[in-house]
Amino acid sequence: MICALCDALLIFAGVFGFAQVIQKFELVRQVAIYGGFIFLFIYSLKSLYAAFRNSQSLRPSAQHESKFSKIVLLTLAFTWLNPHVYLDTMLLIGSVSIKFGGENIIFGIGASLASLVFFFSLGYGARVLAPIFAKEISWKILEIFVGIVMLVIAFSLLFAKV
Template identity: 60%
Template sequence: MDAFISGFLTSLSLILAIGAQNAFVLRQGIKKEFVFLVCIICAMSDAILIVAGVGGFGYMTQKFSYLESVARYGGGAFLFVYGIKSFYSAYKMTHALKPQSFATASLTKTALLTLAFTWLNPHVYLDTVMLIGSVSTKFGTNANIFGAGAVSASFVFFFSLGYGARLLAPFFEKAVAWKILEFIVGVIMLALAFMLIFSV
């Protein structure tokens, strides 16, 4: 159960970071257009990448034991930088979503845009394949349970974001709301970084 919860929280903290994909899902939710399609594409894409990361890292670390240390310290460094960037964004940058600026798109275009936001984003590979894959090695024979938790987090997050967006729309029109979210993400990222680097 600890492995499942750890996987769930690790994946959730990574997905929470503000990016083009999440902003797109939020926009679709606010517009109430093809919400299920967008959410299922994002969640299934994450699931494929997480399974590849967990399975691949487990196999690779059995053959090359030093990869676990490389992944652990590399992943920790990446999380640290990610956390600092979130703090910087919370302090310096402004985010706001204005529903009136959204244009209507067809189902096909929406699906293609969702795929592009997911698969053409280099961060998704770092987050799912590399980072979640590297953290999963800490759980040994429970790595698959960790992966299941991570996959579950993707489904919960994307469908909550997509269908809950209409409730969040007034809140996220204010730049301060994005700043608060960025700050929380930064704290989580730094905590994960120290856990990954300094845990035995």
């Protein structure tokens, strides 16, 4: 829930803040588009490289209990200290929201709901997916999928009529 709420705040900061800056300043818009493309393109290449070069599997350690406050603080730190969260939510989503004009609030709500579904699916699905990701091939398939999705998003950002 913490991640989804923080993501929603950043999404709306992108939709109503950064998107306005992009519309008013052509240079910022160009930097956002091409910078977003370069970031996503490199990220996709990194994922595709990892799919074919890395050997990963999930081997969870023994379960142990942690304090609620420690979990909350770590979650907040991973969220707010992660530079990708600003690129993904404020830059990318803010840039894409421009094409929705006056309906950007609906776009922001939809993106926030998608984020909520993603984080809850990730949290509750982790137990189900743990045995699957104990296999190396599962990570390779995931990395290929992520790489392809990032390539599609990168080129759609580059060729979008913003």
